[in-house]
Amino acid sequence: MNNRQEILRQLKESGDFVSGQQLCDLLGISRTAVWKNIEKLREEGYPIEAVTSRGYRLLPTEDSDLLNYEELAGRLHTKWVGHPLIYKAETGSTNNDILALSDQGSPEGTLVVASRQTAGKGRRGRAWISPSEGNIYMSILLRPQMKADIVSMVTLIMALSVYQAALELEAAEGVDCRFGIKWPNDIVASVNGGSYRKLCGILTEMRMEEMDIRDVVIGTGLNVNEKHFSKEIQETATSFCLALGHDVNRALLTARTWDYFEEDYDKFRKAQSLSPLKDIYESGLVNRGRLVRVLDPRTPFTGTAEGITDTGELIVRPQDGSEEKFVRTGEVSVRGVMGYV
Numbered sequence: 001m002n003n004r005q006e007i008l009r010q011l012k013e014s015g016d017f018v019s020g021q022q023l024c025d026l027l028g029i030s031r032t033a034v035w036k037n038i039e040k041l042r043e044e045g046y047p048i049e050a051v052t053s054r055g056y057r058l059l060p061t062e063d064s065d066l067l068n069y070e071e072l073a074g075r076l077h078t079k080w081v082g083h084p085l086i087y088k089a090e091t092g093s094t095n096n097d098i099l100a101l102s103d104q105g106s107p108e109g110t111l112v113v114a115s116r117q118t119a120g121k122g123r124r125g126r127a128w129i130s131p132s133e134g135n136i137y138m139s140i141l142l143r144p145q146m147k148a149d150i151v152s153m154v155t156l157i158m159a160l161s162v163y164q165a166a167l168e169l170e171a172a173e174g175v176d177c178r179f180g181i182k183w184p185n186d187i188v189a190s191v192n193g194g195s196y197r198k199l200c201g202i203l204t205e206m207r208m209e210e211m212d213i214r215d216v217v218i219g220t221g222l223n224v225n226e227k228h229f230s231k232e233i234q235e236t237a238t239s240f241c242l243a244l245g246h247d248v249n250r251a252l253l254t255a256r257t258w259d260y261f262e263e264d265y266d267k268f269r270k271a272q273s274l275s276p277l278k279d280i281y282e283s284g285l286v287n288r289g290r291l292v293r294v295l296d297p298r299t300p301f302t303g304t305a306e307g308i309t310d311t312g313e314l315i316v317r318p319q320d321g322s323e324e325k326f327v328r329t330g331e332v333s334v335r336g337v338m339g340y341v
């Protein structure tokens with residue numbers, strides 16, 4: 001814990017004034033250093049009152065959704081994920097940040113979290129609009145010592161982690177919110193029986209060194225407390241806040257997602273497949289039992305999605321009665337016949 005985090009912890013625990021001298025003695029730093037840390041905390045959004053001869057006091061705040069290094073680090077309970085953790089109020093793309101950090105030798109587990117992106121990247125070369133309206137943009141660095149075809153599996157694990165963290169959130173009274181996974185890696189929500197809408201997207205990038213994986217970046221964008229969407233995505237997008245009927249603490253949602261990710265990824269690494277995670281993934285798979293259109297450019301077909309294989313392919317039973325097919329991520333798109341899912 002650094003000095004800033006320790007000062008914040010003291011203020012939170014006390015709930016009252018803590019004298020500057022007390023903080024100096026505790027941390028072994030000067031009054032100027034304490035004051036500089038207080039200023040930094042204020043910049044991060046903490047309302048801290050300073051009163052001569054009484055000290056500093058953290059005021060109660062309406063806004064319980066501060067996203068910054070302190071709030072994230074204080075909630076992460078992981079062993080290797082988020083070590084190091086980097087928080088940025090604004091960046092171009094957290095995926096690009098990770099690629100650069102990887103080039104500088106940053107270790108596996110390096111995590112970048114941002115509140116806003118100016119050049120967010122989506123799948124299929126699209127942009128990921130990343131306003132600072134209470135969302136989360138984050139990317140992790142992995143250096144898997146496995147074959148290149150595992151990349152689609154790590155993407156599924158990321159989706160599963162967000163899904164599991166989402167299940168811990170309670171909806172407001174009278175709101176029936178169902179979260180799910182749209183294969184392979186969109187997290188979706190349906191409210192009071194309405195159609196599923198997307199609230200999280202994942203972009204995984206892999207770089208190779210001859211036949212070996214050099215690094216893998218998984219980038220996740222979550223619509224958390226955003227309430228208005230641009231025209232293009234208005235009909236298909238939602239946010240955790242709109243789905244649940246209340247604002248969500250982003251630092252907590254982020255930390256819980258990575259707790260799950262670390263646990264699930266370690267299971268996957270041991271098994272070298274998704275077999276230990278298949279049941280829980282399928283329990284959230286909203287395509288399951290539904291008609292899907294597999295948009296294979298050569299032979300598109302319609303069938304019923306039945307589940308996933310141990311390596312993450314979607315199992316689809318074609319409507320024409322032919323043998324079940326295994327659809328690989330990245331190769332084809334899958335659309336719901338009755339809508340987005």
Ligand code: BTN
Pocket residue numbers: 092093094095096117119120121122123124126128136137138139200201202203218219220221222
């Ligand atoms: C999609 O198109 O569904 C995937 C969107 C992925 C967006 C995230 S936001 C954090 C990370 N940084 C990026 O530039 N993109 C990913």
